[in-house]
Amino acid sequence: MVWIVKKGISCLLILLGVTFVTFALMYLAGGDAISYFYENQGTAVSQEIMDAMRKKYGLDQPFLLQYGHWLLHALTGDMGESYVSGRAVLPLIASKIPHTLYLAAVSIALTLVVSIPLGVLSAVRKDGWCDSLAGGLSFLGNAMPNFFVAILLIYLLAVKLQWFPAVSVGRSTSVALPAVTLAIAMSAKYTRQIRGVVLSELRKGYVMGARARGVSEGTILCKSVIPMASPAIVTLLAISIGSLLSGTAVVETIFLWDGVGKLAVDAIMQRDYPIIQAYVVWMAGIYILVNGAGDVVSRLLGKR
Numbered sequence: 001m002v003w004i005v006k007k008g009i010s011c012l013l014i015l016l017g018v019t020f021v022t023f024a025l026m027y028l029a030g031g032d033a034i035s036y037f038y039e040n041q042g043t044a045v046s047q048e049i050m051d052a053m054r055k056k057y058g059l060d061q062p063f064l065l066q067y068g069h070w071l072l073h074a075l076t077g078d079m080g081e082s083y084v085s086g087r088a089v090l091p092l093i094a095s096k097i098p099h100t101l102y103l104a105a106v107s108i109a110l111t112l113v114v115s116i117p118l119g120v121l122s123a124v125r126k127d128g129w130c131d132s133l134a135g136g137l138s139f140l141g142n143a144m145p146n147f148f149v150a151i152l153l154i155y156l157l158a159v160k161l162q163w164f165p166a167v168s169v170g171r172s173t174s175v176a177l178p179a180v181t182l183a184i185a186m187s188a189k190y191t192r193q194i195r196g197v198v199l200s201e202l203r204k205g206y207v208m209g210a211r212a213r214g215v216s217e218g219t220i221l222c223k224s225v226i227p228m229a230s231p232a233i234v235t236l237l238a239i240s241i242g243s244l245l246s247g248t249a250v251v252e253t254i255f256l257w258d259g260v261g262k263l264a265v266d267a268i269m270q271r272d273y274p275i276i277q278a279y280v281v282w283m284a285g286i287y288i289l290v291n292g293a294g295d296v297v298s299r300l301l302g303k304r
Helices: 002-028 033-041 047-056 063-075 089-124 129-143 146-160 172-202 205-212 217-245 249-254 260-270 273-302
Strands: none
Touching: 002 063, 002 273, 089 129, 089 172, 089 217, 089 260, 089 273, 129 172, 146 172, 146 249, 172 217, 172 249, 205 217, 249 260, 260 273
């Protein structure tokens, strides 16, 4: 219990530090979001209107006052308003989260279905043709960046074969290509990690003892090796879930998937600082929460 409390306090301090650093970087980056907004619209306005807008959003105040004002409001759930649309930031991000959650869930499911059996089989058939094939596919999956995989899948499966839509069009099949794009890279990483963990377990004394007693390989794997390897798998899963829930910006943008990542990219292009700051808080919070939960689950599994 004490360990959980200490973990919670450290996570809050990390989150506070992330918000401060992010706010400072945006402040030091320069550039005037208000000027950019009017220029992007092709609207010429007077200096008085510009100054009034800067005052409205507190951009005329010193850095520490701006940060303190933002932090106090953020603690009450008010993340400010978008400079571009004028909408409240928190509801705007909340409206995109279900799309990102759906994409993350499908990607994780595909990854587990592929990587766990393939990783275990590679370890059991070490140095065999299956292990070599899995190693080659894992190397290829890790070597290809997501944007290249996305373009390749669009060309093959959407343009040539026309099995799936190239971009999100509101149909259930729209999730296929972005989910497969994400699952390829994650499966490549998971397969090698799971192989290494299972191989390590297979070399331990309890496995040799079970074999000496005549226990079948399938029983050893299912009842001993995989449960013992589960803490490492949970840790990997926690890292991937954090990455997916924070929004995979490149993939969501390529497929026009209306998630948190695409919202963040659009905000960066438009210098919409309140959305960028809120996105960073969301991303950091997800990483901290998921990885903290993963540590707790790993500890519990390790004590079994």
